[in-house]
Amino acid sequence: MEYSKEEIAALIDGKSEWTKVQEIMRGPRDADRFEKYVEILQERVPWKERILLPLTTHLYIVQKGKDRIVKCDCGYEFGDYRVNWKINALIYVRDTEEALDEIYPGMRKPNPEYGQLREYICPGCGALLEVESLPRGCWPDFEWLPDLDSFYRAWLQTPLPEEGEFVDKTAEAMKDW
Amino acid sequence: MAEKRNLKEQVGENERLLKETGYVFGLSRLELKEEDPIKYETVWGMLQNASGVAYETARKISTSPIVREVGDCMWGFLLPTGEPCSTSYGIYAHFTCMGTFVKWMIEHDYEEDPGFHHGDIFECNEPHYAGVHVPDVYDVIPIIYKGELVGWAGGVNHLLEVGGITPGSIVNLAPECFDEGLHICAEKIGSNDALDKSYISRVNVGCRMPSFWLMDARSRIAGNQIIRDKVLEIVERYGLEYFKKVIHEYIEDSRRYTLGRMFAQAIPGRLRKTTCKDVMMKGKGVLPQQDRDYMVNQPTEITIKPDGHMKVSLDGASEWLWFGINCTPDSVQGAFNVAYTGMIGFDLVNYGSLATVEIETTPGTWANPHPVYPFASTAIPWTLMVTWIGSFFALFSRVYFSRGYREEVLSGGPHSATNETAGLNPYGFYVAGLNVEMTCNGMPARAIADGEEVSWSIYNPMSDQGNAEAYEDLFHYVYLGRRIAPDSAGFGKYRGGLGWNPVWLGMNSPGFSYAAGDLGVRSMICTNDNMFGSYPAQVDRASCTMGANMKQLIEQKKPLIHARGDPRNPELLKLEGKVYTNLAIPWYSPGQLHEYDVMEYIIPGGQGYGDPIERPLDRIKYDLDQGFTLLETVNHVYGAEAKYDEKAKEWAVDEEATKKLRQKIKEERRKRGVPFKEWWQKEKEKVKAKEMPECVADMHRTSIQYSARYAKEIREFWKLPEEFNF
Numbered sequence A: 001m002e003y004s005k006e007e008i009a010a011l012i013d014g015k016s017e018w019t020k021v022q023e024i025m026r027g028p029r030d031a032d033r034f035e036k037y038v039e040i041l042q043e044r045v046p047w048k049e050r051i052l053l054p055l056t057t058h059l060y061i062v063q064k065g066k067d068r069i070v071k072c073d074c075g076y077e078f079g080d081y082r083v084n085w086k087i088n089a090l091i092y093v094r095d096t097e098e099a100l101d102e103i104y105p106g107m108r109k110p111n112p113e114y115g116q117l118r119e120y121i122c123p124g125c126g127a128l129l130e131v132e133s134l135p136r137g138c139w140p141d142f143e144w145l146p147d148l149d150s151f152y153r154a155w156l157q158t159p160l161p162e163e164g165e166f167v168d169k170t171a172e173a174m175k176d177w
Numbered sequence B: 001m002a003e004k005r006n007l008k009e010q011v012g013e014n015e016r017l018l019k020e021t022g023y024v025f026g027l028s029r030l031e032l033k034e035e036d037p038i039k040y041e042t043v044w045g046m047l048q049n050a051s052g053v054a055y056e057t058a059r060k061i062s063t064s065p066i067v068r069e070v071g072d073c074m075w076g077f078l079l080p081t082g083e084p085c086s087t088s089y090g091i092y093a094h095f096t097c098m099g100t101f102v103k104w105m106i107e108h109d110y111e112e113d114p115g116f117h118h119g120d121i122f123e124c125n126e127p128h129y130a131g132v133h134v135p136d137v138y139d140v141i142p143i144i145y146k147g148e149l150v151g152w153a154g155g156v157n158h159l160l161e162v163g164g165i166t167p168g169s170i171v172n173l174a175p176e177c178f179d180e181g182l183h184i185c186a187e188k189i190g191s192n193d194a195l196d197k198s199y200i201s202r203v204n205v206g207c208r209m210p211s212f213w214l215m216d217a218r219s220r221i222a223g224n225q226i227i228r229d230k231v232l233e234i235v236e237r238y239g240l241e242y243f244k245k246v247i248h249e250y251i252e253d254s255r256r257y258t259l260g261r262m263f264a265q266a267i268p269g270r271l272r273k274t275t276c277k278d279v280m281m282k283g284k285g286v287l288p289q290q291d292r293d294y295m296v297n298q299p300t301e302i303t304i305k306p307d308g309h310m311k312v313s314l315d316g317a318s319e320w321l322w323f324g325i326n327c328t329p330d331s332v333q334g335a336f337n338v339a340y341t342g343m344i345g346f347d348l349v350n351y352g353s354l355a356t357v358e359i360e361t362t363p364g365t366w367a368n369p370h371p372v373y374p375f376a377s378t379a380i381p382w383t384l385m386v387t388w389i390g391s392f393f394a395l396f397s398r399v400y401f402s403r404g405y406r407e408e409v410l411s412g413g414p415h416s417a418t419n420e421t422a423g424l425n426p427y428g429f430y431v432a433g434l435n436v437e438m439t440c441n442g443m444p445a446r447a448i449a450d451g452e453e454v455s456w457s458i459y460n461p462m463s464d465q466g467n468a469e470a471y472e473d474l475f476h477y478v479y480l481g482r483r484i485a486p487d488s489a490g491f492g493k494y495r496g497g498l499g500w501n502p503v504w505l506g507m508n509s510p511g512f513s514y515a516a517g518d519l520g521v522r523s524m525i526c527t528n529d530n531m532f533g534s535y536p537a538q539v540d541r542a543s544c545t546m547g548a549n550m551k552q553l554i555e556q557k558k559p560l561i562h563a564r565g566d567p568r569n570p571e572l573l574k575l576e577g578k579v580y581t582n583l584a585i586p587w588y589s590p591g592q593l594h595e596y597d598v599m600e601y602i603i604p605g606g607q608g609y610g611d612p613i614e615r616p617l618d619r620i621k622y623d624l625d626q627g628f629t630l631l632e633t634v635n636h637v638y639g640a641e642a643k644y645d646e647k648a649k650e651w652a653v654d655e656e657a658t659k660k661l662r663q664k665i666k667e668e669r670r671k672r673g674v675p676f677k678e679w680w681q682k683e684k685e686k687v688k689a690k691e692m693p694e695c696v697a698d699m700h701r702t703s704i705q706y707s708a709r710y711a712k713e714i715r716e717f718w719k720l721p722e723e724f725n726f
Helices: A005-012 A018-026 A033-044 A097-101 A148-155 B007-021 B031-035 B037-058 B092-107 B197-206 B210-238 B240-265 B329-343 B382-403 B468-474 B550-555 B617-626 B631-636 B655-672 B676-688 B694-706 B708-717
Strands: A050-054 A059-064 A067-072 A077-080 A090-094 A116-121 A128-134 A144-146 B073-078 B084-087 B121-124 B136-145 B148-158 B187-191 B269-280 B293-304 B310-313 B357-360 B417-424 B430-435 B477-484 B500-506 B512-518 B541-548 B577-584 B598-601 B641-645 B650-654
Touching: A005 A018, A005 A033, A033 A050, A033 B382, A050 A148, A050 B382, A090 B655, A090 B676, A116 B655, A144 B382, B007 B092, B031 B037, B031 B240, B037 B073, B037 B084, B037 B148, B037 B210, B037 B240, B073 B092, B073 B210, B084 B092, B084 B240, B092 B121, B092 B136, B092 B148, B092 B329, B121 B210, B136 B210, B148 B210, B148 B240, B187 B197, B197 B210, B210 B240, B240 B382, B269 B382, B293 B382, B293 B694, B329 B357, B329 B382, B417 B598, B430 B468, B468 B477, B512 B541, B512 B598, B617 B631, B617 B641, B617 B650, B631 B641, B641 B655, B650 B655, B694 B708
Parallel strands: B310 B357
Antiparallel strands: A050 A059, A059 A067, A067 A077, A090 A116, A116 A128, A144 B269, B073 B084, B073 B148, B121 B136, B121 B187, B136 B148, B269 B293, B293 B310, B417 B430, B417 B512, B477 B500, B500 B598, B541 B577, B541 B598, B641 B650
16 A cells, blocks of 8 residues: 555645545555655655654754664754653643633633642743653653664664664653652 | 363363463364364354354343343353353453353362253352352353353343342442352353242342342343353364364364464563552541542553463552452453453454463452452443543553554543432332443544544444433433533544533432442543553543522523533532532432432543644644534644634634744643653652652552552662662
8 A cells, every 4th residue: 555745745634535544544554754744744844854753743862973762843952852842841830720711711620739730841942842741759751762773674674774772761760860 | 182081180171272272172173274274164153153243142131221222231151161152242351250150150169060061050159269249140051962061142232230238239438348249150040041039038138229230141142042052052063072162272273363463562671650540539438447548550451472471460550449449350350351342352252362362460459359358349440441441542542553553543542420229110100220321422533633522432333322311211310412622632634523511300219229330440640551742531521510590590480401512610600509629539319309309410531642733723623613623722732823703604623823823832741841850850859759649659559569569669760768768
């Protein structure tokens, strides 16, 4: 199965007809999706670093020299992809009735005593990257840490030029805080 | 395939073969599939058809709206050794649980005593042995061909009333397993295709609605008999040896299918999410040990290994609870089945699908209490299963997003509240049970579009509200409203599909109790299952009246209550009399409701996707035109300016003004946001000082107690002393 870059771009942009989406969902997986997907996204970002893996609607893991870092589409760089990028973002916590009322008026509102609504914002462009709802004491989720080398080497059979250790480095990054 | 042994030996041999060879039953080749794939597919289709016919036909034998109206049931065919092979639609949580039941019987030498004979009926709803909880009852019958056991037919449905300490089936208040209702503990309840008199006698005094229990049993058994008859036809037509071999191949085939799906669409790595759920019970007139609040820690870590296998861990979960909402490992598996069939594999769903997945739970936690406290109640584990599974969709979707399969992305699941009433019904007989329309939530947002409104169920892919008239006929109320609830889903570039707002008026009953039941709600804290900058859906609160002036309003032909209305000033507050509103769920009426009393809550929508200020303007206009959102939401959340055109009778979104407003919002975000380290430095002092409600401190303390990893990580992150505890 194969889809054109235009068809995949339409999916990305939310412009595919629903019947087309159903046809794609029902059919076998197109094996070259990742390659075309990354090509499309690479054409759209304003910077030159190679996208290794799209992470979110704004964030990408990119190759920068010898390093693999998280980068926003606006260009802001968050550092090593094995460190939770949230610790290098801006944070705004809605933990008062007034702050929550803007999003959840009246009966919709959670109780700020029990949970924090944490907004993680890109320092570069102000995009709202993630929102967490957690009680005090829960540390930020590090939602997705991909094993890039196993993926490229074993699953795609196109190994990356230099392999790195697959490990969560957040604690190490915060060691001297 | 292994040589013929007794069933118990065969089960052991099957486990050894999988462990040593990596293939289910040691089947490194699917010989029958290779030799004649058409015949292979044909027989598969016939097996599927058998379960499908059972589902469509037998559920109409039940008298319960749970089964008839929304199809909260399932049937399937299992191998002689208990591996589920093929299933119908329905409540997918249970296909592995039926297998656990059969394996439990084999393990305990039922093959010897009482033996397995044509016409035998075995039943179980005992979570210590197998399954999810008391209301979900399994019946299995052996399929015997010319004296040989060739498989089992199994059926499950959710009962309306189970004889627990509160009427109905949502027994949140059970402090221990002894309070859950009528337990059937892996028992032979019939022979010669007929129920034993002793079973009927026991049911007749063991629950509040025995006729409904028995009709549900007959429904399950009838479905099983349909499968048995069809399987015997298949064996007769294709031959015993072919049948015995092919049913094993279907299971190994499914294992390969699952691995294939993983390699095709996933990426190896680690996924993590914490989600928490409040259980607010202090002061609600319960037993002393229950007179407290809980905040339940529901962490998920999924490791997708380079070989395509998966490990799902609940390490870090908090303690078991003095309420009926604990889970067993079988129910955690069931929860995972739901997520698996929703996100990963939709074909060949059977035992093989999950042979590549390891699930880890910690004894003593809500996910596996019995090794530490054998009497912990699992009366309604869906309460925690629903809030836990919600994470799985959003988490796994991140992998699909990264891989490029945006059409497969689904944000976090919705919550699930329910209405359970008990009392004399319109026909003068006692009825207790839940209204099952909560099996029709808003769908989570996708990466390509909003979620669909009022069309999704976490338990059952065939989501259905059920007919209002069916509930009105059986229960203690009529409907005043069933409208879509504005802004009831997570906000995002794509919002979750909206939920809806049932409003009921007590009617045709001299009096009834009412519970706003917890089937997976959050009343104090929002969920944490949303994606990429979306805001989670609102919290769950209920309202009702106990003696208000609705009757007078009706007599005076004045406007009534048909929806919640303004969230700051709900419509119910306009009534005179006793009005309870903004109630944290679960909530139990302090006494009976009567005719003209009103009950109301919102059946929630799905979670959102993406930054709300990136929401396409045509979607905002659509929501405004449909009454699906408030203008203040459009301004404050979506960052858009819009005006109603009185002449054209439609809304218009101002593109230029919206562009400016959104730019302003981004600048405000950057201004009020602080660097994370700066926030962390102040926040860690508050964590150290335990500036948190007691239930949150308890949550951390018990997560530390049960997880060395959690203990290390929380102390490390907040720079707490090594022996620090909450």
